[in-house]
Amino acid sequence: MVAMRMLDRKLLRDLGRLWAQALAVALVMACGVMTLILAMGASRSLEASQSAFYDRYRFASVFAEAVRAPRHLEPRIQSLPGVSAAELRIVKPVIITITGMTEPASGVVVSIPDTGESAVNRLYLRAGRLPGSRVPGEVAVVEAFAAAHGFRPGDRFDVVMNGKARRLSITGIVLSPEFIYAIGPGDMVPDPRRYGILYMSETVLSSAFGMEGAFNDAALTTMRNADTRAVIEGLDGLLAPYGGTGAYGRKDQMSHAFLDSELTQLFAMATIIPPIFLFVSAFLVNMILSRLIALEREQIGLLKAVGYTDLAVGWHYAKLVIVISAVGLAIGCVAGSWLGRGLTRLYGEFFAFPFLIFTHGIDLYAIAATVTVAAALAGASSAIWATVMLPPAVAMRPPSPTQYRSLAGAAVPTNPLFSQLTVMVFRHFLRWPLRSTMTIIGTALSVALLVTALFSFDSIDAMIDTIFFRADRQDATLTFASASGPEAVTRVGDLPGVIRVEPYRSTAVKLKNGRHERRMVIHGLTQQSELSRVLDRDLLPMQPPSSGLVLSERVAALLDLQIGDPVEIELMEFADRKVSVPVTGIAESYVGLAAYMELTALNRLLMEGRRVSGARILVDEDRLDELYAHIKQVPAIASLALQTVSRDRFRETVRQNISYSITIYVTLAIIITFGVIYNSARIQLSERARELASLRVFGFTRAEVSSVLLVELALIVIIAQPLGWLAGYGFAVLMIRGFESDLFRIPLVISQATYATASLVVIGSAVVSALLVRRRVDTLDLIRVLKTRD
Amino acid sequence: MKINAIARPGGSVRAMATDNSTSEPVFRVENLTKIYRTGDVEVRALNGVDMTLYRGEMAVLLGPSGSGKSTLLNIIGGLDQATGGKVWFGDTELTGCSQRELTRYRRDHVGFVFQFYNLIPSLTAWENVALVTEVSRHPMRPEEALAMVGLDHRMSHFPAQMSGGEQQRVAIARAIAKRPDVLLCDEPTGALDSRTGVLVLEALSRVNAELGTTTAIITHNAGIRQIAHRVFSFLDGRMSDCTVNETRVDPAEVKW
């Protein structure tokens, strides 16, 4: 037993000697563990927060809107099989005016039962109380909106409801499971400053909107094993006569869909990135251990000769690997938990949760530990196996000198093209093809990681450029409270500062092709549209054809449609009347599911004469304030979306989020590069100390001697660059695919600057690790190296 | 002192060093000491050594293990620095040279041969020699150097494809190819059997005779003393004895 302790002492000395290399490997492992814990931890915490909020506050699972349905439908809705509770509400758009804010804000006002207790989508009361049913001006507002304006209970603000200006007084600050992610019209990310959710009593709202005894919105919770599709169909049947636009489940509910896609992305991050790090660390462990065992060949032989079992010797080296993994694991767990909390908080700001539940799954740490140690031992296995198998007699004999091959056939001693130092570099590089390849792969992976992280800037920029400068070039979009005649357009044109008006009609539909079906909106655009344009697949503007339907690429793919195919349209606004129209064009669109028609063609299809849903306008910038002031007084206008503000908000939000992830990715890439390059340089140095010392003895300068090592590293780093770009492109494609949802599509754009930056960062960290190793070459102890045998 | 200022000592003197007075000194060593300190322990590897080596001379250094032979050779070869005393190479004081100047000195003037050959495994015999000739001022061609050690037929072999004796001869060819002023050999036959050892000694003595290279050989084999002009004996960090061989013996006749 005393002897075992001697081996452990050797283990400690080995670690003391190899600490820099061991730490480099441990850091690479830590990165894997960190991303795993960070992403899994954040996704679990978010999921836990989500489901707690949903459960406790009765988030609905079926939603429906109608124009005006009688409240006496309530018992029939309640008794649909599978329904556990139903809340029939009035939900209406409002325009909000806040003192000190020139541009108008908009929002929706949602009714709450006079009793205060909703059966579905209950409110979490953060402060104050819910509005009463007798005082007409009382309102509760969502927390994000209140925070954006510094509102507290007792504060007041103005709204235009159903064309009438009103002053409202805040009684409470609330959060709703229905609006965890609340996005305003025309916006791409939430902007709580310009978009608010207001809650008022049913009595007050029904009189304000002339909706006594009626509702226009239903939210239903279902029983555990209910057939949601049947509930949707039943509800559709009941609401169809009252302008029902089709019930839908959670996956089509905006807030839920966004939250879900975020969770999917986190999960993807947790499953794609850690394996990269585990792979690299396994390779590094293999490299270090193989070298160590080669150096200690004779010691191993000796240990076996004096009676240590094969297993004891193998276990000795396995312990070294386990110690390194443990350090990596510890660093990774701490960093991962810490960053995971940070990320969850970041999401908490983005998504309106009343509380965040941080889950520390012990199992998560256990999984991380198992996976890390297993990967490291897998990397070490061949080296350890070699130790176990080494017969003591063979081990005591020195290994035969490394065999090299000449570069091209037999080396003819003629005037060489390259100096002998260069020949040394190339031969060594080719002598260890596997190691050279793995080192290249490791370096290429960090380039790829950086490209993957950095390209999102390019793609988002391209997306912004396409959406805001090519497709939707209007300054503002006005939505009418209900489809209106052409005189509404004229009125908009008469508003101060309006330079150009383009009316549009949009209508909710269900598109069907065989068993594929999808809910979306058809946009009817005027011929010669200048502001809102449909873009073809080359991003060039195309005219909506005078007949037929233009689909976005994603819609065409989802429904498996090509140009010329007929598509069945279910018109939700018109009691699900069905028509069939041919697909006449395919367009590019990055937001939502889009289908386009020419305005008059759409009007014909709807059999309604010339009606429009709203208008896009171009505005004289100098008269903006005047316009805002007027708009608030036009009753027909239900909401107003401002392009510039939306764009800036989008850019800012996305940049913030990307910056966070880029910081993490850059750190990860630097650590990989460092781990790979530093280790491979150190191992080369250890293998070639004798060679390098000999060169010094012959009178080669330090610079010349280090160049033998560094040129090979440079070669590796240079070869890795194009490979890294290629892999980065591949990762980017995967990322884009992963991000793609019905809500968003991101175009794949990678600028040369992104490739260059990725390479610069990697080359920079390679140079730093090379310099660290160079210092060791400079201080090589010539005499000691040369007087010992290999 | 400038590196370039290290001048080749001596002119065309090619005298056998039997008569010291007529020969040019290459190295002058004065009261040289070298102390190694490891923690509290102090080892006096060299304890006041005085000696002179002359141009064209072949010297053999004998002595028990630990007596300081290698330490002396490393210092005069510019691999190591002395603790006290002085070493002159011609008019240049090596003990006052910087690391850079010592590198330059090794590059231009010194050839080393070690017990463990120290060939570069990734270079062939020819390339191992060319490695040195590429950076020297007046080198011979690598094949010439290899011919001198009788290996002109093994030029394109890698170290792994050669025997120990052959590898050592490549090492000698590599050391002499730049026409060094001095050839310093630390137990060149230490890892070899007697027949192979003789081949190596023959190569060394041929180089000494034909090129007039001052040669110092450290050995534990007392038989080898017979090939030298002078034999230096070391004991406990001092030179204990110096004898001149009246008649030298051909390496082939050395009794092992």
Ligand SMILES: Nc1ncnc2c1ncn2[C@@H]1O[C@H](COP(=O)(O)OP(=O)(O)OP(=O)(O)O)[C@@H](O)[C@H]1O
């Ligand atoms: N780096 C070192 N640190 C401490 N002591 C050293 C070091 N190198 C040599 N010594 C000591 O200096 C003394 C002289 O060593 P040196 O190598 O010169 O002996 P040597 O005569 O060449 O012996 P051998 O015939 O065994 O090669 C020895 O006692 C040795 O232990």
Ligand SMILES: [Mg+2]
């Ligand atoms: Mg010695």
